[in-house]
Amino acid sequence: MNLKKSIRFLTVKSVGLYINLLSLVQPKKALQLSYALFTNPRIGKISNEQIPEILQNTIKETFWHNEHQFQTYTWEGNNTRILLVHGWESNSARWEKTLPYLQKSGSTIIAIDAPAHGQSSGKEFNVPRYAEFINKAVEKYNPSIIIGHSIGGAACIYHQYIHPETSIEKMVILGAPSDLKTLIDNYIKMLSINRKMFTLLEKRYLENFNFKLEDFSGGAFAKHIKIEGIIAHDTADTVVSYEEGQKIASGWKKGRFITTKDLGHSMHDDDLYQEIYRFLFEK
Template identity: 50%
Template sequence: MELINKIAYFTLTKSIGLYINLVSYIFPKKAARLAYKFFTQPREGKLLPNAIPDILKEAEQEVLFHEENSIQTYTWKGNETKILLVHGWESNASRWEQFINYFRKSKSTIIALDGPGQGLSSGVEFNIPQYAKHVNALVERFQPQFIIGHSMGGAACLYYQFKYNNPILEKMVILGAPSEFEILLNNYKRTISLNEKTFQLLTEKFTERFKISPSEFSGKKFASTFNLKGLIAHDIDDDVVAFNEGKEIAKAWKSAKFIETKGLGHSLHDENLYQKINNFLFEE
């Protein structure tokens, strides 16, 4: 069954790439829009209002509004110490269930959000600059001292602090996050076999859309400007984001420490790791 799924995925992705490449010769701007759409629209992670996971039902829910977007938030109330959780691609706030159950012991207030186009938040597009705006809306609303991001959520946290330089935050934890946006783009190009013409159009569209080129969009460059304390954890068996990406972020971040794990994969769910994060947040 797994082999069949892999074959189906391979066939679908290559078919999409072939179609976009063909369109680029006649309608280049349309090809760029299509390539952008498939890169930025999550296929998983949405939730139905009448079927949300139990862990989210236990939270106090609030909807924030930013520009034309609604942002679904969840708060597990505790004391005045607040932790903001930022999930990754094709996911939602429920990915933090194990983490939340562990950190309830700290008596802290835990806050999470559904990212753009995921969970119960509005939209169809997921991108880091927009996600950073949503993170900023939550930081302004809840005033957390700590922020923890996983995967693309971690990348959004790095960009957020670089862009907003928020003094409210005291410590940041980054879990399995990519550093270089160019690597993500090149992986996408290779996965669906985009031709050079289409890839150049896509790169130009990103630069126009976000006012920053993919080559400048670098987690390690962002982190090199930070003064707040950081903790980066990455698993050597991560098959989604290369282990070296986490090491590069940690190397550039002057006031950060790096934790290497093994056997946890990309998810990084583990009580031993949680304990190390707990020590970093509350004891160091």
């Protein structure tokens, strides 16, 4: 383990130890802190002065949903519209390597910044809120294709589950997690937080979103999806395990599972993008 990784490991474990000690004397504060660490992205925001070059020459639009605002970026093309949905601690600029492949089709491409990411508002990220943002964008732009990466892919699955009757005809999911319970389990293991905090976090989700952790499953949601799709996952993904992609694919009747190797979590690859292009644009 190199010095940088060692420092990060010790920092993470120190935070976990602090939460454990705090839970003994002030459990409410310990819950607030652990929930905030799980839902508040540390990076991914974009200021007006730091807009990446790939997003500069786009049509930018800001929309309001309840008290939240979210940002979209559009590369104009023909009447075929594609909606791009990025993942955790990222923003719409993550699609820079993907865009050239999609633009060969001449399509209009719209990217959305997630809650608390890019130029969208807020501090807290969660999949139900992201799905609400996605639905507003779908209603506005009427895309026939949606592509999601990482937890953005999970949000696409959830959106399609709760809003099956939309303009979307095809969906591509890249490196997406399936089970919220697995994400929280991994988070607790990473920080070495005591199991009491898991119970409290589960209760918090039940109160906030009216669902149990084990019920929030991409694999279960995918069983209800009727459109065609691709689920791609890499065997060397150290952020979201390969088994999570398999769970989503197992329930999706019209979903085709693609296994990649040595791409990691980013999933940028010429062969993969060409396969996706054929699926989307070639009958």
